[in-house]
């Protein structure tokens with residue numbers, strides 16, 4: 438396979454590990470845990486994996502281990518560093534015993550269910566070290582949730598002598614990993630299940646999981662291009678750039694990019710919800726800043742929009758909740774009718790208040806809300822062109838203000854959506870190191886017999902040698918939520934906290950960024966060079982850990 442000069446040089450990079458993982462480890466058990474909420478309900482659903490302690494690894498002990506056969510699955514959207522998680526698992530189990538073997542299930546959970554797999558040998562692993570993408574084994578969004586799927590998977594796990602399965606995924610996939618761990622423990626299958634926190638969205642985090650992998654590289658990639666756009670914008674001084682950023686259910690990506698590039702306007706979905714704003718409130722806010730800058734001769738600017746914005750607007754959120762229940766209750770009928778009939782059905786069955794909101798939305802948006810769902814039941818917000826919608830609505834408002842004499846200026850727009858560009862970038866040093874450590878650490882959790890745990894590497898704003906390695910029971914992150922019309926145990930999503938340090942820092946500076954032109958140009962990710970350029974963590978982590 439032909440490789441670029443960077444790929445060749447990067448293949449030789451040796452990811453950093455926490456010092457504790459470099460030798461033999463012993464397990465230090467912390468206190469028993471409780472679920473994030475709904476203790477009784479979660480305990481009843483997970484009697485075998487509830488309440489386990491947080492574990493931390495310490496140096497010492499003896500680690501002679503029998504050969505370990507391990508399986509790995511990449512689940513959901515791509516995130517930079519997945520290949521390093523896999524190479525970390527590989528190196529970890531080989532260190533425990535060189536006769537250990539690693540199997541990759543192909544194209545996500547489907548590979549387990551349909552018995553599609555490949556053995557990942559040293560030469561294959563070496564091809565993929567420190568590379569972006571999930572192409573080593575592919576990924577998929579099939580939901581692993583039914584006992585028939587678990588039993589089918591167990592057949593191949595037994596055939597290959599696999600003692601543990603590592604599921605690399607986001608909150609939904611790790612929820613399913615936990616259900617699988619509980620099931621295999623209950624039936625005495627003898628297969629452990631370990632999760633790894635992946636998603637560029639950054640919404641799988643808590644006290645013990647400081648960040649999901651891929652967030653660092655993806656936000657640095659987006660910030661590079663937004664910075665370039667800002668410089669173009671400040672050179673030509675004739676466009677307002679509306680930039681939508683991935684991040685389906687939380688606005689962490691948008692907030693992190695804002696902290697890096699200091700745009701004129703940033704919308705944060707969680708704030709829109711907390712302030713109970715309407716679409717018109719948002720449009721008025723943007724138009725106000727555009728008019729103010731125009732009055733001072735600046736008919737240009739940048740606006741960052743989180744892709745999940747639509748879902749945070751309270752009126753639309755209520756509408757989506759009713760749509761979810763309505764579709765779930767009529768799934769059989771829904772599966773047999775065409776798009777126009779579905780829309781007609783929805784209009785006929787929605788409550789009056791939600792029907793009014795539904796009818797008031799531009800046709801493209803209402804269709805998207807009504808028709809397209811991913812296998813986890815999520816609205817596919819990446820397909821809704823919110824950036825364009827907002828730009829058009831702002832233009833209409835400004836035209837009205839012009840007539841009233843409240844606005845004098847020119848408003849020309851450009852639209853962008855950055856998402857896929859960042860999901861498979863070559864992992865930054867942080868993600869390369871973090872992912873390799875998560876994988877290596879997963880191998881140690883397996884060696885220790887753990888199941889239903891998520892691999893956890895903490896203290897991540899310190900140098901890698903000082904990172905703390907261990908595991909957190911997945912049940913400790915769970916609560917009950919309504920999904921597709923039913924209450925389900927799920928990992929609680931981490932949204933942007935409005936009283937958290939990253940948001941507060943942003944909120945303190947945003948008025949200045951709106952008024953003036955204070956763009957910052959981060960430039961491309963650097964893999965080689967001075968540490969202050971190559972090894973910086975995200976601003977989010979820096980603010981959260983106050984460093």
Ligand code: FBP
Nearest residue numbers: 513514607636637638683684685819
């Ligand atoms: P994960 O939560 O699976 O990591 O994926 C997140 C994400 O990248 C979102 O930001 C985006 O809305 C979605 O995936 C896009 O999904 P798809 O890859 O199926 O188009």
